[in-house]
Amino acid sequence: MSAKIQTEVVVTKKDSSLKALFGKMDVRAYTMIGAVVLIWLFFGVLNETFFTARNLSNLFTQMSVTAILAIGMVLVIVAGHIDLSVGSIVGLTGGIAAILSNWMGLPTGVVLIGTLVAGALLGLLQGWLVAYRAIPAFIVTLGGMMVFRGILLGVTNSTTISVSDPIFVALGNAYFSRGFGIILATIVLVFLALSIFKKRNSRRKYGFEVAPLGLDVTKLVILGGATYAFVLTMNSYKGMPFPIIFVLILALIFSYIANKTTFGRHVYAIGGNADAAKLSGINIKNKTMMLFMFTGLLSAIAAIVLTARLTSATISAGEMYELDAIAACVIGGTSLMGGVGTIFGAIIGALVMTSLDNGMSLMGMESFWQYIVKGSILILAVWIDISSKNKKGKKA
Template identity: 55%
Template sequence: MEAGRVTDLEVKPGAGKRKVSFQFDMRAYSMIGALIVIWVFFAIMNETFLTPRNLSNLFLQMSVTSVLAIGMVLVIVSGQIDLSIGSLVGLTGGVAAVLNVWFHWSAIPVIIATIILGALIGLWQGWWVAYRAVPAFIVTLGGMLIFRGILTGMTDSQTVAPLTVDFKAIGQGYILPWFGYAMAAVGVLIMAFLTIRQRQARIKYGFEVAGMGLTSVKLIGYTVLIMGFAYVMNQYQGIPIPIIIVIVLALVFTFIAKNTVFGRQVYAIGGNTEAAVLSGINSKKRILFVFVLCNTLAAVAGLILTARVNAATVGAGNMYELDAIAACVIGGTSLMGGIGTIPGALIGGLVMASLDNGMSIMNIDSFWQLIVKGSILIIAVWFDIYSRSQKKLG
């Protein structure tokens, strides 16, 4: 039996039970292990790290990066890159603040207008990449400069604040504790239903499935995590609204990536573009839509950031594109394309946010934070390249 595999499996009734191999994502488990080590280390160094208040702040800090990483996963998986999303966060957040503060728009019209703006910018950038064959690196690098310049000119380098109460709720609001528990319970029930349904479907068609013992352990583990998260958040002020947005987006985009024709085609394009085109996939249209989705999520991130800090500034979103790329790569997304998951990117984002938060509460100088994050990014990319070379040798 190969190392790193689990054998508690069974197959379709009537075919008889047999020992088979079930492979799990070692990269994901290693990142979870690294996250636990980071949390234990900072908890030992500073007793306030694992308090409900700090954990709530930690998840709030990771919300913007997580939203960006969700969109960036699809871009990288398709074999592209987007260096403009940090500036786009600043621009869309600035537009939202201007509409809210200077033109007195209420929150709903501001949200709609900002999201439409993000989608249109994604359409523009995607058109250059997909239909004019300009490398994504160049298009988005130009976009990074253009969007920052528009933001600076539009606001005349001024801070736009304060926002209205209904707008601030997007980034500063919390849901009521009882509602948080209710949402967690519903999430557990849906997870259990989908897991059992998927298992039964695989048995029906003769595919290998994990044994009920292993499945039950996983369901219990996920239940403890979900309800534990709700409990810890409710010990402070409740689950933050930005985290609810992250969870919803993560579920939607995980479904898109794993259960739709579009998602499978994006992975195929990133894995082997020529083969994908020869198989009849319209790669240009898919790449265009990937940029639309990514930039739309950048607009959502811009709304969350602006609402959370109660202002729009010319420096908002600066270098956020690197945090998003780092979160994806740390979470197992390959810069070569074709490999990556939304949950992995969220784990990567949580690792980055944990390092930032832990080093901040320890009063470590900001330059050390940059050094550590940059070093981790290099190591993560090296690990991806090393893993690929080992697979080829194997």
């Protein structure tokens, strides 16, 4: 009997040590990174072009629009809502940018500000309808998806509007110098090191369990190595693409908002339990309206990047982008039930979606297969999310 008890003690100690090693790691995020690696290896074996610096540069540039939309979509879904209009807002605000630049000949700064204001106002209008008129977000944004697409067709006369402003076009097509990429990678590495060790000191100060130093150092080496490898790969082509920098900046800003501000904590509280959030004094209506304003603003930023990259605004711009953004969020670990989701996970999800698109295109697969594969992965991600929640509920 004593031997059995001793064995149980050893097992318990082993389990606690494993929790110390991996308990604080975002398992879903690391799983998604592993999925990206497997997808890349799969397409790399089937088509040697996939791993060329030029293709990877194009892949990350293509990913930027979906990633920007997903950053805004995460917080909306976390709060328990959905936004089906972001693709149409991308199309409409892209058309507005082209009209201001081409037809009206306005300076680049005025074009950018006008486009961003238009996106924010469209989001604000939808947020007001959802928050203060209690119309379900699904209905409001579904209607918005059709209305905004119709307005785009009307104001552009169903024609493509080219953009020739070199400064505007550079926002979607220019590259930073190779030296800038190295400096950026170094800054990221220093930031990661300070963040990791600050967190260690904070946990130790308040008496919480601290992961072994070797684990944190290993994580830092892996993340730092991946960062430098990414920068060197981009540098071997033309350098760091402008759109990627936009994604990084927006990801940092909204990660800070989500994790370090009262607004962010309130959003997660609303998604976790709206009734409890209301009883605790959170202004749910105001927060909801602000969330939709953010998605409108980010849709306008995505429109600027897309229009600049294509050097034109088309009537089909942004079509189906809302589904890619939602899929990126869900694949990255955001729960459609609300209360759970991260910006980092959404960006990884966007990378998964874009990698599939890019790889299947290189293989010459028909477009219908791309829809089938991406749709199947989305269903699988939701199934996994619901299954994991059901298991947690049974354990509780």
